[in-house]
Amino acid sequence: MALLALGLNHLTAPLDLRERVAFDAARAREAVAELVAQAGVEEALILSTCNRTELYCSVAEGAESVPTTWLHHYHSVANGRLDEFLYRYDDAEAVRHMFRVATGLDSMVLGEPQILGQVKDAYQVARDARSLRAPMERMLQHTFAVAKRVRTDTRIGANPVSVAYTAVRLAEQRFADLRDACVLLIGAGETIELAARHLADANVRRLIVANRTLDNAQSLAHRCGGYAIALSDLPQHLAEADIVIASTASREPIVTRSMTEAAIRARRHKPMFMVDIAVPRDIAADVAKVEDVYLYTIDDLKVVIDENLRSREAAAREAEAIIELQVDRYMAWLRALDLGNPVQDLRRRAEADRDDVLARASALLQRGKSPEEALTFLANTLTNKLLHAPSANLRAAAMRGDSELIQAAAKLFDPAAANTDKDA
Known part of the structure; x- marks a missing residue:
């Protein structure tokens, strides 16, 4: 495999x-x-x-x-x-x-x-x-x-750096002062929450959170000092945004060209900055053709990201x-x-030997032997059973000059080596 x-x-x-x-x-x-x-x-x-x-x-x-x-x-x-x-x-x-x-x-x-x-x-x-x-x-x-x-x-x-942080940094570079900006966040997942935190730290003037599930949008907006809208209300609020950051799991674009053109007209062509960090994209690719809209995708963030590499x-x-x-x-x-887990095989054989010898020791007690005799039998017999095969194999290895097996056995049964490996 x-x-x-x-x-x-x-x-x-x-x-x-x-x-x-x-x-x-x-x-x-x-x-x-x-x-x-x-x-x-x-x-x-x-x-x-x-x-x-x-x-x-x-x-x-x-x-x-x-x-x-x-x-x-x-x-x-x-x-x-x-x-x-x-x-x-x-x-x-x-x-x-x-x-x-x-x-x-x-x-x-x-x-x-x-x-x-x-x-x-x-x-x-x-x-x-x-x-x-x-x-x-x-x-x-x-x-x-x-x-x-x-x-x-x-x-x-x-x-700490993230795609969300980088999106906010890019917005800061393109917008003179976030304290004068209205930011619209589309989505309410981890990436958008991180972006909201960075924006709150930057004292953004106004924060709007739009999400398909209004409860999630309200929860995030409450934590970050913004207000929430349903995704279905996005066309009515898009014109309010100076900056849009989008990251949802939608399979189709949420922000369309026609929606954006209407927003730009309502803004009297005041520029709008958009960052789409979703894959598939939340903002239609042809939105970039709308005059006074500056659209960046996740691949465009690489320029800012490279500054953090050093x-x-x-x-x-x-x-x-x-x-x-x-x-x-x-x-x-x-x-x-792949070798068949020799540790499990060894333990399985040892447990079988233990059960066999324990049953024979119990039989001695039932026949009237003293507990001391039964314990001595158990200890000696179990020791001989456990060591018989390893001892015979080591003797054979010594006779044929197999030093690798002898050295491996010495390490295998060395308590100090076991403790060293455990500490590592």
């Missing part, structure tokens, strides 16, 4: 293609269940964010191309159309890629923390769909531990070193699993 990671991201594919292969959050469980049902796919997880769509799969030998074929079919894309944009990692490289993604090392914003939450959400969806077994379950638990250690042991998370590069190198060590440890565990 092989482990592979397959996907495309902001570095390999344009926004319009990333939109096309994004997975709808409402159907995520159905999608991963469909993927794991494909012939040869043993395990599956789908990670779909504004910057990436990735499939992580354990596949049987000969089924390595199945996830790629399925991805094309699921999104009704002609077979082979995505090939030039896709990357693929196998086994240890797939594990390394997952660790780098979860720690933010593969993000547009180096070290951004939101991706870990998105990986955890994808993990929960896969668990609900029962698409994980021991190898990938262990890999994901290891992923979360690695991400926590990187956050704790390096400064990768210093001076402060995090040293921390990123430390994080890479941690990841390399943890990839080796996970792959060692995986190799042991």
